Amino acid sequence: MCFSATASFSAGVVLTAMGVASIRKSKTPAQIPFASIPLIFAVQQFSEGLLWMSLTNPALAHLQQASTYAFLFFAQIVWPFWVPFAVLKMEPVVKRKKIERVLLVAGTMVAAYFIWCIFSFPVNGVIADYHIFYTFGYPPQITPWVSGVYAIATIGATLFSSIKKMWLFGLLVLLSYIVTVIFYFDYFVSVWCFFAAILSVYIFVIMRKMKK
Numbered sequence: 001m002c003f004s005a006t007a008s009f010s011a012g013v014v015l016t017a018m019g020v021a022s023i024r025k026s027k028t029p030a031q032i033p034f035a036s037i038p039l040i041f042a043v044q045q046f047s048e049g050l051l052w053m054s055l056t057n058p059a060l061a062h063l064q065q066a067s068t069y070a071f072l073f074f075a076q077i078v079w080p081f082w083v084p085f086a087v088l089k090m091e092p093v094v095k096r097k098k099i100e101r102v103l104l105v106a107g108t109m110v111a112a113y114f115i116w117c118i119f120s121f122p123v124n125g126v127i128a129d130y131h132i133f134y135t136f137g138y139p140p141q142i143t144p145w146v147s148g149v150y151a152i153a154t155i156g157a158t159l160f161s162s163i164k165k166m167w168l169f170g171l172l173v174l175l176s177y178i179v180t181v182i183f184y185f186d187y188f189v190s191v192w193c194f195f196a197a198i199l200s201v202y203i204f205v206i207m208r209k210m211k212k
Helices: 005-024 029-035 037-056 058-090 094-120 143-159 166-183 185-211
Strands: 123-128 131-136
Touching: 005 029, 005 037, 005 185, 029 037, 029 058, 029 185, 037 058, 037 123, 037 131, 037 185, 058 094, 058 123, 058 143, 058 185, 094 143, 131 185, 143 166, 166 185
Parallel strands: none
Antiparallel strands: 123 131
16 A cells, blocks of 8 residues: 555455455356455555565565565556456456457556566665655666556456446546546555555445346
8 A cells, every 4th residue: 555554454454354245246256356356455455564564664674575576466467467357257248358358468468568577677665755656677668658558458448348337446446547647656556556456345346236
């Protein structure tokens, strides 16, 4: 999360509960990847909570590198693949499936790019103005374009879905993306992940509608 270790861990606890509840609402195995999104976000928020602690407590400084990489693993590698994959698994309309497949391919390529970046270039996280500021040594000419495809793959997958209420979830995530770009650009990775994590609670509503 973006404001404190306490907030990160609190969000993680809430998301864990909502993730378990969402999975219990699943009717088929195909729904489980999407229902598990809040639970995955919980692990991500716990990892950033550990990063907060490592940056504020010298006794835990040895956790800084591991928690930084753990958070970025979810933020940059898991989500561009997992979101379109999970939505595609549930999509019942053939024409929509074709779009979702394209978005999944795009998201997979984004994830592959960031895997290469994380293992090839330095990354770091520091506290700045009550947020965690991540620095990257990634190629500056390519990464902004890849980040744009990231947004298209993850947000687009929900907006193009035919599943009831999914478009609203996608719209909320899109609005959070815009707000983060405008007001928290320097802390984009941390803040947008936090907003998206909180919004993932809405997945429980989607799963409940599908069960009915």
